[in-house]
Amino acid sequence: MRYENEKLNQIYAKTDGYCHICHKKLALSNYGVNGAKGSWHVEHSKPKAKGGTDHMNNLYAACISCNIEKGTSHTKTARAKNGNTRAPYSKEKKQKIKTNNTVGGATIGSGIGWAIGGPVGGLVGGLIGGAIGSSNSPKK
Ligand SMILES: [Zn+2]
Known part of the structure; x- marks a missing residue:
């Protein structure tokens, strides 16, 4: 799915540019650039497969690897694996x-x-x- 730059900026800003799962710093300009430093994806906190929407409150910035590893499991579970209980502020x-x-x-x-x-x-x-x-x- 493609996102407007403005929306990407908003999603990125939601966590001040940190992966919402592992809290690693992401690079805004490397959105979707697989293998680049700080590359990231827009992650659906509630997977679309489980009825999640494209609404801002369901979208978070995440490393590509975190996004793939999370798959359709719970955001809570994915964060807990990284020792985190919440998204970065x-x-x-x-x-x-x-x-x-x-x-x-x-x-x-x-x-x-x-x-x-x-x-x-x-x-x-x-x-x-x-x-x-x-x-x-x-x-x-
Ligand atoms: Zn991550």
Whole structure:
């Protein structure tokens, strides 16, 4: 099946360019190029043979090998084989989590800082807490 470039971009962006099964980085420009580095296919989370649709929420980027190996088995099963429980996050989603972690970390940190050293301690604690929150953010 052929996909419009725009749709391919959307599917690729859904997982920020990572295979949704093994979480390996894919190369957008190598779509369908068998044997190329980061080559990938559009994978139907629910196989078409089992009634899956071409709707965006059923489409994911996957390595060609993952796609073939998965066949008609469950997405959950295929991911579990690679030690994964979910699809990689999109850029937007990661950004959101990062912001939440940073804000959460900063709040906790400044609370600790205030307890130790008043306003200056609060500021320093906030910075440290924010940094900790950020570094806890998922990479994919
Ligand atoms: Zn893969």
